[in-house]
Amino acid sequence: MPNHPEHGDFASSQAMLMAKACRQPPAAIARAIASHLHPEGTYIASVEVAGAGFLNFRLKKDWLWEALQAVLLEGPAYGRSAGGQKKRVLLEFVSANPVGPMTVVQARAGAIGDSLANIMQAAGYAVEREYYINDAGxxxxxxxxxxxxxxxxxxxxxxxxxxxxxxxxxxxxxxxxxxxxxxxxxxxxxxxxxxxxxxxxxxxxxxxxxxxxxxxYRVRFDHWVSERHLRSSGALEETMEILRSRQRLYENEGATWLQTTDLGDDKDRVVVKSDGTYTYFLPDIAYHRDKFNRGFDILIDILGPDHHGYVGRLKAAMAALGFQPERLEIIIHGLVRLFRGGELVRHSKRHGDIVTLDELVEEVGVDAARFFFVMRAPDQPLDFDLTLAASHSQDNPVYYVQYAHARICSILRQAEAEGTPWDASRPVDFRVLTDPHELALLRRLADLPDEVVAAANARTPHMLARYVQDVAALFHLFYDNCRVLTPEEPVRRGRLALSVATRTVIANVLALLGVEAPERM
RNA sequence: GCGCCUAUAGCUCAGGGGAUAGAGCACCGGCCUCCGGAGCCGGGAGCGGGGGUUCGAAUCCCUCUAGGCGCACCA
Known part of the structure; x- marks a missing residue:
């Protein structure tokens, strides 16, 4: 995807990559490729060679118009695709100890996990959400x-x-x-x-x-798995047997150790203490073994930043059991710092003055909380501005996006009031959409399926949070430059179609992020 | 001490090895006889330092510096 419109709709750097193997200058290769392409009968309007050897493709507007048709046709399903090939994914997140209230740390994990599950589902993965209850120990x-x-x-x-x-x-x-x-x-x-x-x-x-x-908080799980049940099922002893038969265990100073050092861990780990009881590590190994045994292709754990020392040993343990460790993906999300009125909000568990999930939702609402937590890349630290999140102002990105949605709904209400409601069954002449603001918005709407796949594969919802802000901005720009409810009939209908498509895209993305798309604000 | 993460505009952050590194906020100046002004338009500045890999590096590798976080026979 080129950064600049004058570079066309799509670009290829293939010529530069081939230059070495072909022993030819990239520009010459690019020219050769271009001259052998026959774009007739395709969506490609033109191919040009530019810069150091880029091939820039310009698409016919038919392509964009057909994309618009697809949004209108698919509606709530627009953005979904089959890229994940129905791979079975188990996504475990939150899994807070059941001995205290949920904190903002779990709030972030919850927002990331639930959104990521939605996004991966939309990208064609078969995702199940799981919560592990640490009800033993x-x-x-x-x-x-x-x-x-x-x-x-x-x-x-x-x-x-x-x-x-x-x-x-x-x-x-x-x-x-x-x-x-x-x-x-x-x-x-x-x-x-x-x-x-x-x-x-x-x-x-x-x-x-x-x-x-x-x-x-709109976070639901398919499975609630109890550590106590896992223990009473004999899974721990079974796991021990397998580790023993694979010769991964040894005794030292009265304890039983799991040999993980040769599998990428910094040191070997105790699994049975010298007093004969298990460490917390063994149930976790047994639990992950159980997940694999349930037939999942990919396991994803979302853990807080205090657990990053845990990644190496858990992967090593999976390798010790004979599973491919790369099928266990561990997302460590960054710290959360709360700010109110520019001041850091101190919250420490030890002093009991933590901010709970309920309090957070009470203060800023579910929409703002969910959106703010997925605005940043999961592995980055996050400064959460409670004052901003709670404000119903233009500075608040959630409201900016929701406002665009509400505004479109308002236009549609207005159209109805004028006696010309949007009617999806009547054909639209897309050729009236030629204004640069219309085409820029349309071009972005056409990106959604790719954006969903990219976010799913990168395992991060924040790409879609940014995308939807981008769509909202392009809509406002379009709105200010092109009057939708113009009296000129074919144009009016074309712009209504574009508005409806934008509403669909915003609503679909917000749904993936667990945020509501209000019709009025 | 060992390991992991981070360093991009005044601030908060994007940047899927490619062309002129982008948003929002803040600051300054404009836009409502008109579909929701919770909006739009215009204006400056930046990849921590040094090496390397590559035709090409904010992006990959090494190193230095500065921050953050982990390093239990706790969970």
Whole structure:
């Protein structure tokens, strides 16, 4: 794709690439290629040799007009393609520990993961979304003891709060909920029994809350996989057996180690501690093995920046099991810093003053939150300006795009009020669309299927966030230069068609990003 | 100390090895008898330093500098 209009609609650098092999100057090769091309009967209007040996192709306007026809015909399906060849992809994201509220870190992972799943689906991949529930291990026990302590406080007892307990107000709230619901039954239990009960019931309640919170954020999962079930299924022992039979395990200082160093990891890793219990690493290996065994071609994990040390060992573990490690893709997303009124918002988990997903949605709305999180490349750090995201102003890119959509809807309402509503069944004479602003917009609309594929293959939604801003800008430009509801009939109809197509493209992209396309604002 | 990531306009960021490196914000100046002015038009400045690979490097490799983040028989 050339950067400048005078370089045509498509360009090829093939001549330069061939120059060495052919022992000919690139320009001469380009001229030779050009003279052997027979563009008659194709969309190609002209071929020219330019610069150091570029072949620039100019397309007939028929091509653009047919692209417009395709947008109108395909509607909500426009932008979809089959490039992914129905490869089965399992996308795991968020997977927050069920011992606390969702934070802005999970908010970013959620926005990226859900959008990426949408985009890869549109590009022809068979994507399933999965949430891994860490409902086993030491932190679950610590959480249950925290709830239990709060429960006894509510019952009027004076008890010491666990040293490694969870301080947050939500724990008190949770204890109160159990007190109200089944206080009498629970009070009759021994403390240890209550703790065991909370390990299941309180965690289940936390997962339910997380599910609801994500639902409000328009993020849904196909599968919720429990670590506890994985453990009780015998998958860990099975994984150990396979690693042992593949001779990847050895004993040292009373612990069992997995040999990963020769597979790209910095050091070997303990999988069974000297006290006989498993490290957190083994369930993760077993879990990823299970994912592969379910028949997926590609596994994608989206993890926070604090986990990037984890990539090497997990890939090494997959290699140790005999899976191709490149089929496990790990996206590490960048840090999120919150700003309000230009000031950095301090939020630390330790002090319990975190900003939760719900609070974020409350403050800026789902649309702005989702859009802001996918505006940047996933691996880049992100400064999230809460004041900007919450503002209904031209500075806010979400509203800029949504405004373009609403404006088109308004034009269509106006057309209807004038007694000439848009009627998709009547033919359009596309030849009236010749203004540079019309053609520039149309050219961009024609890019959508390629943009979706590019974003899917690069595993990043931010390309589409930028694309849709571009489309909105081109629409506003068109709008200011070409009056849509002009009395001249064929022109009016052509411009209405272009407007409808633009609305379709904006709506389709916003849908992929999980953002609403309002008809009025 | 080891490893990973980052460095592009005053600020926040795009840039899928190609031609003259792009947006938004901020700043200055214009545009409403007209379909939504939440809009549009015009105006300046930039690839951290140094090597290399290539016909061609912001992009790939090495190195230096400056930031960020990780380096548990925690999860």
């Amino acid at each position: 030491a932190q679950v026990n610590a959480f249950a003891r925290s709830v239990e302590a709060r429960f006894r406080e509510l019952a009027g007892e004076s008890v010491p709060f666990p040293e490694d307990g969870y301080q947050g107000e939500y724990v008190v709230d949770l204890a109160a909920q159990f007190m109200a619901r089944e206080g009498n039954t629970l009070r009759a239990l021994e403390p240890e029994e209550r703790i065991r009960y909370f390990e299941t019931a309180a965690i289940a309640e936390m997962v339910r809350r997380q599910k609801d919170e994500l639902e409000r």
